[in-house]
Amino acid sequence: MRREDTPEEAAFRQEVRSWLEANAELRSEQLAAPLDHSPEAEARAWEAMKVWQRTKYEGGWAAITWPEAYGGRGGTPIQQMIFNEEQSNFDVPIGFIAASLGMIGPALMRYGSEDQKKYLPAMLRGDEVWCQLFSEPEAGSDLAAVRTRGHVEGDELVINGQKVWTTSANFADKGFIVLRTNPDVPKHDGISFALIDMNQPGVEVRPLVTMRGDRHFNEVFLTDVRTPLDHVVNGIDCGWPVTTFTLMNEGAFIGMTVNSLTTATAMIDSARETGRLEEGVVRQRLGEAYARERVLKQLQDRIKASLLDGRAPDVDGSVLKILTSEWGHERAVTATWLQGAAGMLTGADAPGMGVWQDQVLARGSMAVGGGTLEVHRNGLGERALRLPKEPRFDRDKPFKDLKTSG
Amino acid sequence: MPLEIQEFNLSEERLEFRDTLRRFFEESSPITEVRRVMEGDSTGFAPDLWKVASEELGLAGIAISEDLGGQGFGLKELSIALGEVGRSLAPIPLFASAALAGRVVAAVGGEDADAFLRSIAEGEAATLAWVEAHGDWDPAAVRMEIAEQGAEIRLTGEKQFVVGAHAARRFFVIAREPGSHCDEGMGLFSVEANAEGVAIDAKESFDLTQPLATLRLDGALAKRVGHQGEAAPGIRIGLDEATALLTAEMVGGMQKVLETAVDYAAERHQFSRPIGSFQAIKHKCADLLIDFEGSRTAADAAVMASAEGDPERSLLASVAKSHVGPAGLRMATESGQIQGGVGYTWEYDAHLYYRRALASAVMLGDETMHQERLARLVASRRLEGAAQ
Numbered sequence: 001m002r003r004e005d006t007p008e009e010a011a012f013r014q015e016v017r018s019w020l021e022a023n024a025e026l027r028s029e030q031l032a033a034p035l036d037h038s039p040e041a042e043a044r045a046w047e048a049m050k051v052w053q054r055t056k057y058e059g060g061w062a063a064i065t066w067p068e069a070y071g072g073r074g075g076t077p078i079q080q081m082i083f084n085e086e087q088s089n090f091d092v093p094i095g096f097i098a099a100s101l102g103m104i105g106p107a108l109m110r111y112g113s114e115d116q117k118k119y120l121p122a123m124l125r126g127d128e129v130w131c132q133l134f135s136e137p138e139a140g141s142d143l144a145a146v147r148t149r150g151h152v153e154g155d156e157l158v159i160n161g162q163k164v165w166t167t168s169a170n171f172a173d174k175g176f177i178v179l180r181t182n183p184d185v186p187k188h189d190g191i192s193f194a195l196i197d198m199n200q201p202g203v204e205v206r207p208l209v210t211m212r213g214d215r216h217f218n219e220v221f222l223t224d225v226r227t228p229l230d231h232v233v234n235g236i237d238c239g240w241p242v243t244t245f246t247l248m249n250e251g252a253f254i255g256m257t258v259n260s261l262t263t264a265t266a267m268i269d270s271a272r273e274t275g276r277l278e279e280g281v282v283r284q285r286l287g288e289a290y291a292r293e294r295v296l297k298q299l300q301d302r303i304k305a306s307l308l309d310g311r312a313p314d315v316d317g318s319v320l321k322i323l324t325s326e327w328g329h330e331r332a333v334t335a336t337w338l339q340g341a342a343g344m345l346t347g348a349d350a351p352g353m354g355v356w357q358d359q360v361l362a363r364g365s366m367a368v369g370g371g372t373l374e375v376h377r378n379g380l381g382e383r384a385l386r387l388p389k390e391p392r393f394d395r396d397k398p399f400k401d402l403k404t405s406g
Numbered sequence: 407m408p409l410e411i412q413e414f415n416l417s418e419e420r421l422e423f424r425d426t427l428r429r430f431f432e433e434s435s436p437i438t439e440v441r442r443v444m445e446g447d448s449t450g451f452a453p454d455l456w457k458v459a460s461e462e463l464g465l466a467g468i469a470i471s472e473d474l475g476g477q478g479f480g481l482k483e484l485s486i487a488l489g490e491v492g493r494s495l496a497p498i499p500l501f502a503s504a505a506l507a508g509r510v511v512a513a514v515g516g517e518d519a520d521a522f523l524r525s526i527a528e529g530e531a532a533t534l535a536w537v538e539a540h541g542d543w544d545p546a547a548v549r550m551e552i553a554e555q556g557a558e559i560r561l562t563g564e565k566q567f568v569v570g571a572h573a574a575r576r577f578f579v580i581a582r583e584p585g586s587h588c589d590e591g592m593g594l595f596s597v598e599a600n601a602e603g604v605a606i607d608a609k610e611s612f613d614l615t616q617p618l619a620t621l622r623l624d625g626a627l628a629k630r631v632g633h634q635g636e637a638a639p640g641i642r643i644g645l646d647e648a649t650a651l652l653t654a655e656m657v658g659g660m661q662k663v664l665e666t667a668v669d670y671a672a673e674r675h676q677f678s679r680p681i682g683s684f685q686a687i688k689h690k691c692a693d694l695l696i697d698f699e700g701s702r703t704a705a706d707a708a709v710m711a712s713a714e715g716d717p718e719r720s721l722l723a724s725v726a727k728s729h730v731g732p733a734g735l736r737m738a739t740e741s742g743q744i745q746g747g748v749g750y751t752w753e754y755d756a757h758l759y760y761r762r763a764l765a766s767a768v769m770l771g772d773e774t775m776h777q778e779r780l781a782r783l784v785a786s787r788r789l790e791g792a793a794q
Binding site for chain 2: 264265268269271272277280282283284285286287288290291292294295298299302305314315316318319322323374376377378380381382384385386387388389390391
């Protein structure tokens with residue numbers, strides 16, 4: 001299904017490759033040391049990510065599909081796809097910045113005022129990194145239940161409340177926040193979407209340590225945090241459409257980076273080296289992992305093919321999200337099983353510097369982050385299969401009269 | 407409004423072709439007709455339907471070139487037709503004749519291959535008989551040896567699990583030179599169904615709409631296809647192509663299973679709501695869709711690789727077969743569960759699809775066989791890569 005590059009695309013690919021070769025190193029086949037999740041290592045990784053973003057910006061690659069007016073290249077989704085494919089062969093620090101750009105950038109271009117759009121170039125340069133202040137202790141899957149309050153004082157919005165699971169809030173310069181500006185109307189009608197400065201008194205960030213040992217998300221406490229009224233996107237109480245638009249930007253799955261250290265092929269290599277490939281059950285489980293990897297790639301190619309034809313993706317993004325998460329975890333568990341007793345070790349003492357153990361522990365961020373697998377299954381049922389929604393009790397009542405667990 | 411699944415990777419022309427076939431099978435082979443054949447005798451064959459399908463629609467020779475009397479289309483078109491057979495459970499030997507026999511004969515070649523393909527295109531159904539009592543799908547496991555008497559070749563022994571046997575006018579039998587092993591000495595031989603020493607035993611089959619048979623040969627006269635000692639590569643290519651095409655047929659049935667379950671979940675009310683509004687059922691439906699999307703994507707990739715002679719043809723056939731088999735069985739199981747009590751009555755069609763899903767998951771190798779093959783193929787490819 002994946003067609004060959006056209007001559008123009010091939011030329012573009014060559015241009016990308018030459019630039020990457022001049023500016024980055026190819027990925028290595030082996031980890032030299034275990035993955036380091038210490039705060040110091042994460043701070044270094046953050047700086048490296050900003051530097052790489054800046055390098056890409058200067059090369060004109062920071063956002064290929066964005067208009068030139070905002071610092072983009074004015075290119076096509078196909079060109080972005082080609083760039084992502086080529087970039088995945090190089091050892092470059094992407095990840096959070098790309099995800100954050102992919103979420104807030106399109107939302108600002110679609111709903112932002114001209115003044116708000118002035119943030120876009122600094123975002124692309126990596127000078128100002130943005131975090132997404134959405135989830136709260138009482139608003140997880142039910143995001144429209146946010147309680148963080150915003151009230152207007154003169155020409156400012158004053159914000160009080162708590163956010164949680166905020167990725168990289170400890171490093172971010174700016175944030176986009178979903179908050180309640182009117183509790184007297186049904187919940188979706190009293191929500192605003194605002195841009196705030198993270199470097200101000202009243203913003204207190206406390207990292208949360210995941211079971212994997214990383215600190216990539218945080219609790220954020222907001223006490224009398226202020227932002228100008230003209231930093232509200234799409235108007236007071238009109239933030240819900242902006243929020244759902246932001247969540248729908250699932251472009252992250254396209255051209256997703258595949259880490260060559262954690263593929264089924266790497267598992268087959270190591271089983272061959274240890275002699276375990278002689279066991280039928282080993283061949284079966286590795287064959288299954290390999291087949292799943294290819295099927296996932298074929299599904300991604302289908303999305304790419306729709307982009308190439310200028311159509312909406314013809315396979316629902318939630319299918320990919322669920323399979324990436326479930327199969328990714330099962331593959332990592334199979335890899336540790338393949339290590340036998342050594343699978344009980346981790347870090348430098350485990351085979352391959354514990355890269356598979358690290359993958360096993362990354363399950364939560366795949367299966368919960370970006371919407372739980374259950375929320376995605378609801379989406380598939382209701383969106384793709386048009387099944388009726390659950391009866392709801394929160395559509396027409398004022399937000400302040402709704403039941404909560406807290 | 408019933409759920410309608412959008413096709414993917416189909417041009418306008420191919421979509422039109424699919425629509426024509428869907429209407430044809432809905433009108434000419436509704437499930438009542440499928441059941442009539444199923445309950446009538448043990449042949450699993452509707453000769454009149456096959457006559458119309460092959461003579462008027464040209465399905466028997468769809469992937470055979472025009473100068474041999476076929477339609478001159480490719481494996482993608484054949485896969486579309488097989489998908490509609492899988493959807494309707496139509497009792498015709500399209501898979502046995504066009505996919506299994508047709509592809510193996512075409513790949514083995516030789517001076518008689520054209521005449522055999524011409525006859526397949528004309529609707530004279532054929533099938534492939536190779537598996538023996540040991541149940542191993544690998545042609546290297548064939549033990550039947552040929553007996554040469556002067557210029558004549560004769561075959562004696564049994565071939566098991568033959569699909570489309572009662573419709574076949576001709577059997578293509580895999581046998582070997584006396585004393586040979588594995589691929590060396592493997593050969594393909596044609597045997598006329600009405601020849602002396604040929605008998606067919608119908609088997610009581612789990613898949614009621616596609617019964618299997620045993621082919622008993624007792625000194626039956628056989629004719630070699632292709633050249634002596636050169637048949638093995640063609641046999642393997644043909645079987646890989648047939649495997650890819652089988653997954654396309656399976657996906658046709660899975661689409662019907664998905665639509666039936668989701669339509670039922672949307673219409674059936676309990677506790678004053680459609681049961682599809684309950685997450686317990688909605689999530690099952692979502693899982694059906696996930697299995698379906700992965701399967702049809704893998705089947706399409708395998709068929710396209712075969713159609714284009716891609717070097718990854720074998721690999722992608724095994725990716726598809728190992729994935730689609732268990733997915734199809736899960737879908738048929740859960741679709742039946744969503745339909746509750748009626749889902750396991752004789753009268754409802756769910757069990758017919760369940761039976762087909764189980765049999766097709768085994769046919770041409772189950773998932774463990776294909777997973778093992780994948781691991782070996784990838785390992786040897788890595789070794790070759792390292793050697794270069």
